[in-house]
Structure formats: structure tokens, C-alpha cells
Amino acid sequence: MSEIKKIAVLAGDGIGPEVCAEAVKVLKAVGQVWGHDFQFNEGYVGAAAIDAKGDPYPQETHNLCLNSDAILFGAIGDPKYDNDPNAKVRPEQGLLRMRKALGLYANIRPVTAYEALLDSSPLKHERISDTDLVIFRELTGGIYFGKPSGRSENDQEAFDASLYSRQEIRRIAIKAFEAAKKRKNKVTLVDKANVLATSRLWRDEVKDLHKSEYKDVELDYLFVDNAAMQLILNPSSFDVLLTENMFGDILSDEASVIGGSLGLLPSASVGDSTALYEPVHGSYPQAKGKNIANPIATILSAAMMLETSFNMVDAANSIRQAVKDSLNEKIGTEDLFKSNPHTTSDVGDYIKGKILKKEKV
Numbered sequence: 001m002s003e004i005k006k007i008a009v010l011a012g013d014g015i016g017p018e019v020c021a022e023a024v025k026v027l028k029a030v031g032q033v034w035g036h037d038f039q040f041n042e043g044y045v046g047a048a049a050i051d052a053k054g055d056p057y058p059q060e061t062h063n064l065c066l067n068s069d070a071i072l073f074g075a076i077g078d079p080k081y082d083n084d085p086n087a088k089v090r091p092e093q094g095l096l097r098m099r100k101a102l103g104l105y106a107n108i109r110p111v112t113a114y115e116a117l118l119d120s121s122p123l124k125h126e127r128i129s130d131t132d133l134v135i136f137r138e139l140t141g142g143i144y145f146g147k148p149s150g151r152s153e154n155d156q157e158a159f160d161a162s163l164y165s166r167q168e169i170r171r172i173a174i175k176a177f178e179a180a181k182k183r184k185n186k187v188t189l190v191d192k193a194n195v196l197a198t199s200r201l202w203r204d205e206v207k208d209l210h211k212s213e214y215k216d217v218e219l220d221y222l223f224v225d226n227a228a229m230q231l232i233l234n235p236s237s238f239d240v241l242l243t244e245n246m247f248g249d250i251l252s253d254e255a256s257v258i259g260g261s262l263g264l265l266p267s268a269s270v271g272d273s274t275a276l277y278e279p280v281h282g283s284y285p286q287a288k289g290k291n292i293a294n295p296i297a298t299i300l301s302a303a304m305m306l307e308t309s310f311n312m313v314d315a316a317n318s319i320r321q322a323v324k325d326s327l328n329e330k331i332g333t334e335d336l337f338k339s340n341p342h343t344t345s346d347v348g349d350y351i352k353g354k355i356l357k358k359e360k361v
């Protein structure tokens with residue numbers, strides 16, 4: 001047995017607990033096959049934390065994160081807050097505070113097209129079949145965190161400021177260039193430099209870094225409106241997309257259409273402290289408790305955890321292969337296979353079963 005890896009499990013709201021349960025199931029199977037000892041410790045976050053502790057990111061959850069080797073995160077968000085514009089405290093504040101407090105400035109969101117799902121994709125085969133791109137979304141700056149933010153005194157106006165420093169841009173750009181070197185060697189900076197001062201600073205800094213340290217990586221630039229179109233028309237032209245917080249949020253949900261469902265997209269958030277792994281999707285409240293949500297995004301986030309935080313590359317790949325095998329056998333939830341859907345827990349059991357049957361490669 002290897003040394004114990006402590007994993008904080010912050011399941012959150014809506015479908016969060018259901019999809020996290022499947023990822024934990026799969027991680028336990030991996031532990032059994034590969035001889036890894038994972039210890040899971042649960043913590044409150046989001047609306048569940050407001051209900052239990054009066055705070056969407058309580059200090060005890062922060063301490064748990066700091067004392068863990070990795071964090072598995074489900075989703076936060078609840079209609080009772082979404083439908084109340086005057087709510088004093090919101091689940092989303094917990095997620096943002098957590099990202100900031102843990103210094104998780106780089107959110108890495110890979111997008112793949114699966115052979116087994118090409119038929120059900122709303123997009124044309126020949127456009128999407130070679131898709132293999134990854135979005136590097138800046139996660140702790142920009143309009144999400146800029147000050148001032150709020151309402152004017154007479155309540156007739158509201159404002160959100162966007163702010164970026166060169167250092168914030170440079171540190172994530174380094175991660176994007178380093179990733180590109182191990183992939184198809186291309187970075188596309190997505191911005192709105194024709195309008196925004198922050199975007200022009202991004203171009204300036206990324207160009208400078210490219211010239212001084214990454215000349216051998218191909219670098220190009222796209223305005224975000226054009227990028228949104230090119231992602232659908234020509235997704236295989238991309239390798240690494242580098243972009244700011246808000247553009248990355250929007251483009252990643254859009255990119256999920258390529259694979260066939262938002263329920264397939266995993267992510268890793270890395271930075272100064274314990275890394276966090278979470279599906280790109282939200283708490284999908286309409287599906288809460290129905291055992292219909294797709295758990296694959298969270299299961300693949302667990303694979304990213306194994307690779308990125310624990311350097312267990314083969315074990316991570318065994319999860320990815322088990323997911324592919326399951327999809328090839330048409331095992332999937334209703335977002336993927338409408339005519340003969342499997343439940344959330346069936347999909348998790350199936351993927352777990354594939355891992356348990358596999359010899360170590």
C-alpha cells in the first residue's frame with residue numbers, strides 16, 4: 001500500500017452529492033486495483049453549508065481543504081437563491097471565496113469528442129471527430145472579483161469592474177504554454193482586445209512571454225465572439241485556448257456541445273494550494289434526487305486528480321478507458337442515450353466494474 005492520500009469531498013447542492021458518490025465509488029475501485037490508499041473526508045459548501053453553518057464556505061471547510069492532498073467538488077447552487085435577487089448570501093459566493101482563498105488561479109477544462117457519441121451530437125461528424133482541445137481559464141481575477149461591484153446609491157445603476165495584473169496573466173499563460181508543449185504545440189489567446197483595456201494587457205503580456213520563453217510554440221489570437229463561432233465550426237483547429245475568467249466560463253459550456261453533453265466535461269483548478277477537481281456543470285436542480293444526472297464529468301475530474309495531484313497516470317488512464325468502453329457499449333444517462341438510458345448509479349457501477357476487471361497495464 002502506498003501512503004494515504006487525503007481527499008476532501010465537497011459534494012454541495014443539487015446533483016452534486018449524486019455525481020460525487022459515483023466518483024468516490026470509482027476512486028475506491030482504482031485504490032483496490034492499483035494498491036492506493038485514499039481517505040475521503042466530507043465538508044460543507046454552497047447552499048448546504050448555508051443551511052448547516054450559515055456560511056457557503058465555512059472556516060472548517062477551508063481548514064479541511066488546506067489539510068487535504070486534493071479536493072473533489074460536486075456543484076453548488078439552489079433555485080431558492082437564484083430566484084431571490086435580494087438574497088444576502090449566495091452559494092456561488094462560497095465557490096468564489098474558496099477559489100480565491102486556495103489561490104486556484106488556473107482552471108483547466110479539456111474537451112474531447114467520443115467516437116461512440118458522434119451520432120448523437122448536434123454537430124456534424126467531420127467537424128468534431130478530431131476534437132482534442134483544452135481551455136485554460138483564469139479563475140481568480142477579472143470581472144468576477146473586480147472592485148467596485150454593486151449598486152449606485154440611488155439604486156438606478158449597477159457596476160462590476162474587471163481588473164487584471166500582468167502577474168495574474170503571466171502565471172496562467174506559463175501553464176498554458178507548458179501544456180501546449182506536451183500537446184499539439186499551439187496556444188490561442190481569446191480576448192476582446194478590440195474593445196477592452198484588460199484584453200490589451202493580456203495580449204501585451206502573452207506576446208512578451210511568448211517572445212522571451214516560448215518562441216517554439218505557435219501562438220495566435222482570436223476575438224471572443226469569433227472564437228465562439230470557430231469552436232463550433234472548426235473545433236479541431238484548437239489545441240490550448242487561453243482566456244480570462246468570464247470568457248472561459250462561457251466558452252467551456254459552449255464547447256460541451258462538441259462532446260455531446262455538459263455532463264461529460266471535467267476540470268482541474270490548480271494554483272498555490274490544494275488543487276480542486278470538479279465537473280464544469282452546475283447543480284442541475286431539475287435532476288436533483290432523480291438518479292438521472294450524468295456522473296462522467298465528475299468521474300473524469302477524479303481521473304484528472306489522479307494524474308495532476310498524485311502523478312498516478314496509469315490509474316487515471318484506466319478511468320478514461322473505462323469511460324470510453326462504457327460509452328462504446330452504450331452505457332450512459334439520458335443526456336447521451338435517450339432511447340435506453342441508464343441511471344447515474346448504474347453508470348458509476350459499470351465504470352467501476354470495468355476498472356475492477358482490468359489488469360494493471
Ligand SMILES: NC(=O)c1ccc[n+]([C@@H]2O[C@H](COP(=O)([O-])OP(=O)(O)OC[C@H]3O[C@@H](n4cnc5c(N)ncnc54)[C@H](O)[C@@H]3O)[C@@H](O)[C@H]2O)c1
Nearest residue numbers: 075076077078082262263280281282283284285293294335
Ligand atoms: N461549479 C458549479 O458549482 C456551478 C457551475 C454552473 C452553475 N452552477 C449553479 O448551478 C445552478 C443551476 O445552473 P444552470 O442550470 O445554469 O447550469 P447547470 O450546469 O446546472 O445545468 C444546465 C443544463 O446542463 C445540463 N446538465 C448539467 N449537468 C448535467 C449532468 N451532470 N448530466 C446531464 N445533464 C447535465 C442540463 O440540461 C441542465 O439543464 C445555479 O445555481 C448555478 O449558479 C454551479
Ligand SMILES: CC(C)[C@H](C(=O)O)[C@@H](O)C(=O)O
Nearest residue numbers: 076077092095096249280282
Ligand atoms: C457558479 C459559477 C460561480 C461558476 C463560475 O462562473 O465560475 C460556474 O459557472 C463554473 O463554471 O464553475
Ligand SMILES: [Mg+2]
Nearest residue numbers: 249250253280
Ligand atoms: Mg460555468
